[in-house]
Amino acid sequence: MNAPAFDLVLRNARVATASDSFDCDIGIRGGRIAALGDALAGGAREIDAAGRTVTPGGVDAHCHLDQPMAAPVRMADDFDSGTRAAACGGTTTVIPFAAQERGQSLRAAVTDYHHRAEGRAHVDYAFHLIVSDPTPQVLGEELPALIGEGYTSFKIYMTYDDLKLDDGQVLDVLEVARRHGAMAMVHAENADCIEWLTKKLEAAGRTAPRFHAHARPMLVEREATHRAIALSQLVDVPILIVHVSGREAVEQIRWARAQGLNVFAETCPQYLFLTAADLGIDDSYLGARCVCSPPPRDASNQEVIWAGLNDGLFTVFSSDHAPFRYEGTEGKQPGGEQVAFRHIPNGIPGIETRLPLLYSEGVLGGRMTIHKFVELTSTNPAKAYGLHPRKGTVAIGADADLVVWDEREFVLRNEQLHHAVDYTPYEGMTLRAWPGLTLSRGEVVWDGATFHGRAGRGRFLACGEPSLLPRRG
Numbered sequence: 001m002n003a004p005a006f007d008l009v010l011r012n013a014r015v016a017t018a019s020d021s022f023d024c025d026i027g028i029r030g031g032r033i034a035a036l037g038d039a040l041a042g043g044a045r046e047i048d049a050a051g052r053t054v055t056p057g058g059v060d061a062h063c064h065l066d067q068p069m070a071a072p073v074r075m076a077d078d079f080d081s082g083t084r085a086a087a088c089g090g091t092t093t094v095i096p097f098a099a100q101e102r103g104q105s106l107r108a109a110v111t112d113y114h115h116r117a118e119g120r121a122h123v124d125y126a127f128h129l130i131v132s133d134p135t136p137q138v139l140g141e142e143l144p145a146l147i148g149e150g151y152t153s154f155k156i157y158m159t160y161d162d163l164k165l166d167d168g169q170v171l172d173v174l175e176v177a178r179r180h181g182a183m184a185m186v187h188a189e190n191a192d193c194i195e196w197l198t199k200k201l202e203a204a205g206r207t208a209p210r211f212h213a214h215a216r217p218m219l220v221e222r223e224a225t226h227r228a229i230a231l232s233q234l235v236d237v238p239i240l241i242v243h244v245s246g247r248e249a250v251e252q253i254r255w256a257r258a259q260g261l262n263v264f265a266e267t268c269p270q271y272l273f274l275t276a277a278d279l280g281i282d283d284s285y286l287g288a289r290c291v292c293s294p295p296p297r298d299a300s301n302q303e304v305i306w307a308g309l310n311d312g313l314f315t316v317f318s319s320d321h322a323p324f325r326y327e328g329t330e331g332k333q334p335g336g337e338q339v340a341f342r343h344i345p346n347g348i349p350g351i352e353t354r355l356p357l358l359y360s361e362g363v364l365g366g367r368m369t370i371h372k373f374v375e376l377t378s379t380n381p382a383k384a385y386g387l388h389p390r391k392g393t394v395a396i397g398a399d400a401d402l403v404v405w406d407e408r409e410f411v412l413r414n415e416q417l418h419h420a421v422d423y424t425p426y427e428g429m430t431l432r433a434w435p436g437l438t439l440s441r442g443e444v445v446w447d448g449a450t451f452h453g454r455a456g457r458g459r460f461l462a463c464g465e466p467s468l469l470p471r472r473g
C-alpha cells in the first residue's frame, strides 16, 4: 500500500486569511502546509473541520514571560505555562522580551533569556530586545550584531525608572534601527509628569489602586507619543507605538500618518474591554488586578480604539500579557502587602484570551471582518517582526499553525484558563467562541478540551527584516 500523501489532512475547512475566504482541505507534511485543495488524498491522520472557520495561528507580538523582576516580584508565567496558555487560546507564535538590565550587556540578556525558554516552550517563539542601557558598546557592537542574528526589533521605554531612556538616548538607538533595518517599539508615557502627579496623589493620601489611572492620564501618553514621533522623524526611521490606549495618542498617530511618516501602532484587549473603573470605584485593593500601563480609559475611548482597528490606524493587536498573581507575595501584593499604587507591579494577563475576545466581540459581534481579525492578530505582527510568510498566513509552504474556531456561547472563568495567574480581568464575560483546535507546525497542541503540548517542542525563530518597512535602498 502507498504511504499516505500527508501527515495530516484537515478536511472541510472554511479558511480565512487577511484577504480571502475559501473552502478547502489542508494537507500538511513535515509541519508545513503542503496542499490546499478539494478532496485531497489521504493523510496518516485526518481531522474534519466540518465547515468551521480556520484561521492562521495567532502571533502575539507583545507579551512578557519570565522576565526578570526585582525581588520579591516575579512573573507568574514562564515559557512553559505562558506558551501552554497561548496554545489553548489559539496563539502559535509568541514574541516576548529579552530585557537588558542597566549595567548588563545586551548579549548577556539574550543568553539568559534563551536559558529561560529552552526546553520549556510549547509553541514557537522569537525575542524582542529591551534596550535600557545604550552604552557605546551596545550601540556600536551588540545591537547591530544581534539585529543581524535575528533579533530585529527592540522596545524602548520613555517611563519606568529602571528602563527609561532620555531623548538623546532614544535618538541614538533609533539611529541604530535606521542603519540596520530594525523595528523600534516605543512605550510612550511621560515619566516626569507621572512622577509629579504620583507625588501629589501620595501627598493627598490617594494611594489606592484606582489612583494609578489618575497618575497616568491620556495627556502623559499624548505628549510622549508626540515626542516619540518627532524623534523618529528627526532620525527618519519608522517606529511602532505599543499599547495605545485612547483618543489622544490616536490623534497624534493620525497626525503623523497625515504627514506621511511611517508610524505604526499597536493596541491590546484591555483598551477595548476594560475601563479605569476596573481599577476600582472605591479604595478596594482588588483593582490592583487591572493595574497596567497605560491604564484602561473609558467607554468613549474604547470606541476610538475599535474605530482605529477597523480603519488601519492600528497595525497590530497584541496582549501585553504581563502575568502577576493577585494572592501571595510575588505579584500584586509584593511581600504580601497591599501597597501604594506606585509599587503595584504593572500588567495584566491576556495571552490566552486575546484572540477569543476579539473573535467574539469583533468578528461575531459584527464590529470587524474576519479578514481584519486575521490581519491584526496574525499576519501583520508576522510582517512587522520579520516572520512572514512562514508565520501569519495560510499558504503552501507556511508553517501549519492553524486554529479551528468553535462558535458557542459560554461564560469565561479563570479556572478554564491555562496560565499560572490566579485571576482573569475578564472573569464572567460571555464569550461566543473559543479555539476548538490549535495546530502548531501540524501537531495538535489543543483540541478544544485538552492540552497536548510538550515542553521544548516550541522552536526559537530568528526574525528577518520587518516586511512592513519600506525597502532600504
Ligand code: DUC
Residues within 6 Å of the ligand: 064, 187, 291, 292, 293, 294, 320, 322, 346, 347, 348
Ligand atoms: N505595561 C508595560 O509597559 N509593560 C508590561 C505591563 C504593563 O502594564
Ligand code: ZN
Residues within 6 Å of the ligand: 187, 242, 243, 293
Ligand atoms: Zn510598555
Ligand code: ZN
Residues within 6 Å of the ligand: 062, 063, 064, 320, 322
Ligand atoms: Zn509590555
